[in-house]
Amino acid sequence: MTIRDEEPGVATARPQSLMLGFLGIYALGRATAVYSGSVIEVFERIGVSEEAVRSTLTRMVKRELLARHRRGRKVYLALTPRAAAVLEDGHRRIWETGAVNRDWNGSWTLVGFSLPDSRRNERHDLRSQLVWAGFGPLQNGLWIAAGTVDVVRIVEDLGLADAVTVLTAQAMKPTESADLVGKAFDVAAIAGRYRAFLSRWDVPRPAEEARDDLARQLLLHTDWLQLVRQDPHLPAEHLADGWPAVRAETVFRMLAARYEPAAARIAAALLDEIALPPGNAVTATGAEPTEGA
Structure with a gap:
């Protein structure tokens, strides 16, 4: 399950991407709802207008990503x-999956499909979901991803289970896995995005345009999530020496730890929150979060 926003690019995040970063840090796993006016205050610190924030929140409500709770006039x-x-998936990509795949077992997941032009919208949606899941197009109607990737939810959500073939395989002579990487994925573009991240953040005083550590935290997390959400997590052994994702991940983690204490204090002072009624405090599975989450 994904949210498709703009074409990701470092330092060009749109309000919804920034909102996802904000919610991933300050809403995920918390049995609370946050006052829209205080969200506007937070986003003012990174130069996002009130109109843009309200428009983003309204769209997310319409798309059933946010639910309204009224308290008086608020x-x-x-x-x-x-x-x-969506946010839990992003959290896993940021903190668990990592930017470099060092544990590849040599297998590939293959997804084959053939959808006519009369179903072009479904074909587009499937391709978009496959990209999100780390797949690349090897040839017409055949996409691959490194390792074992569960695509059941993708095809079931799209109603395409009967139109898709899913297999796992290993490369055999004369095919080499390194060749598959080069054919199915734009490795140069992936590396370029990590270098762009480093050009912004791997400097003595990064993101000086940001107002404070809360602003810097939101910009950093948004930039990083846009990177890892489009990284197919290719096997490290088939990537060039000095792969920029290694340095980029180190920089991200260092800065995230640096900004977090002050950012948390600022957010606590700004955010007006209420506890959700019993039964409304849900996680992705619909279960109530554990105490203290």
Whole structure:
């Protein structure tokens, strides 16, 4: 399950990408709803207008990513299970999966499909979901991803289970896995995005345009999530020496730790939150979060 926004690019994040970063840090796993006015205050610190924030929040409510809770004249917003699933996936990509695949077992997941032009919208949606899941197009109607990738939810959500063939395989002579990487993925573009991240953040005083550590934290997390959400997590052994993702991940983690203490204090002072009623505090699976989450 994904949210498709703009074409990701470092330092060009749109409000929804920034909102996802904000919600991933300050809403995911919390049994609370946050006042929309205080969200506007937070985003003012990174130069996003009130109009843009309200428009983004309204769209997310319409798409059932946020739910409204009224207290008097104030509107508070909480994550829906759908949004929690998206944000939990982002959290895994940031903190668990990592930017470099050092544990590849030599296998590939193959997805084959053939959809006529009369179903071009479904074909487009499938391709978009496959890219999100780390697949690249090897040839017409055949996409591959490194390792074992579960695509059941993708094809079931799109209603395409009967139109898709999924296999796992290993490369055999004369095919080499390194050749598959080069054919199915734009490795140069992936490396370029990591270098762009480093050009912005791997400097003595990064993101000086940001107002404070909360602003810097949101910009950093948004930039990084846009990188890892489009990184197919290719095997490290088939990437060039000095792969820039290694340095980029080190920089991200260092700065994330640096900004977090002050950012958390600022956010605590700015954000107006209420506890959700019992039964409304959900995670991606619909379960109530554990105490202290």
